[in-house]
Amino acid sequence: MDWPLKQFDVKNAFLHGNLEEEVYMDFPPAYSNGGNTGVCRLYDMIIARDNVDEMSKLQGNHAAEFEMKDLGDLKYFLGVEVARSSKGIFLSQRKYVLDLLKENGMLGCKPVETPIVKKHHLCLNPSQKLVDKGRYQRLVGRLIYLAHTRPNIAYALSVVSQFMHSPNVNHIAAVMHILAYLKSAPGKRSIVWETWAGHVTDRQSTSRYFTFVGGNLVTWRSKKQKAVSWSSVEAEYRGMA
Known part of the structure; x- marks a missing residue:
């Protein structure tokens, strides 16, 4: 559907070499998980959305809690190369x-x-x-x-x-x-x-x-x-x- 694909990274999680422990964050306020308690495990993140303004707002909310790095359009993620054309998205390793x-x-x-x-x-x-x-x-x-x-x-x-x-x-x-x-x-x-x-x-x-x-x-x-x-x-x- 030609949605933009953006990639973001949490910079401060990798400032001191390899990370030995996993990083977690609280669920977003609007998220419902059936009343269960828990947290989200943090990675590099890929965001896809039909509303660019909402994507920017989400990035701003994360930046308020973490030092974020905008990696731009998704091109390479966890060993997978991503290329876009008028026909769709091509994935390659x-x-x-x-x-x-x-x-x-x-x-x-x-x-x-x-x-x-x-x-x-x-x-x-x-x-x-x-x-x-x-x-x-x-x-x-x-x-x-x-x-x-x-x-x-x-x-x-x-x-x-x-x-x-x-x-x-x-x-x-x-x-x-x-x-x-x-x-x-x-x-x-x-x-x-x-x-x-x-x-x-x-x-x-x-x-x-x-x-x-x-x-x-x-x-x-x-x-x-x-x-x-x-x-x-x-x-x-x-x-x-």
Whole structure:
């Protein structure tokens, strides 16, 4: 609807290095939370409103309590780049991807065409050498955050996330394969995979769905089903259910 997007920051929360504790503020006077008591946790803030005067008033109210910094129009927030055009708002995590590749020594790797190998046969295998669990969990966690704008890696992440407590060399190789796929196009976005009886251990299917509002994609998910489907048709019915 072409509403302006403004970004503000609380300056004094970051004057003395990294903040070890969380910052809170009281609820605004007009806010009702059903009679419950509580406070708001403070972040960088994004404000969207159809009334510019009301946005300025809200900024003034915050400035009376905190030292505020006006960051202007929203362009970059928590690893997400924001660009506007006449067609709408474009979200990208290209810089986030490049930083991730650099941190893991993958900037010079050979790109691959898919986020995961077909018929990968990944499973818990006691005979395989284990790898650093902490590093594996941190890396998969960062990739999960990336999936906010990259639904095309959702299926691959649903696979590697199943081995968080006991990752081996095959599992970390699959994660590195995802990074190599991201190298091929850091800003690319595509679709989510689905498979019938694709899990090697339990033969369960993975289904996908997308939610559109006004023709715009707002949510997506790729999830392993809880029961085994005897046919692809049954898997589709379970996915719809």
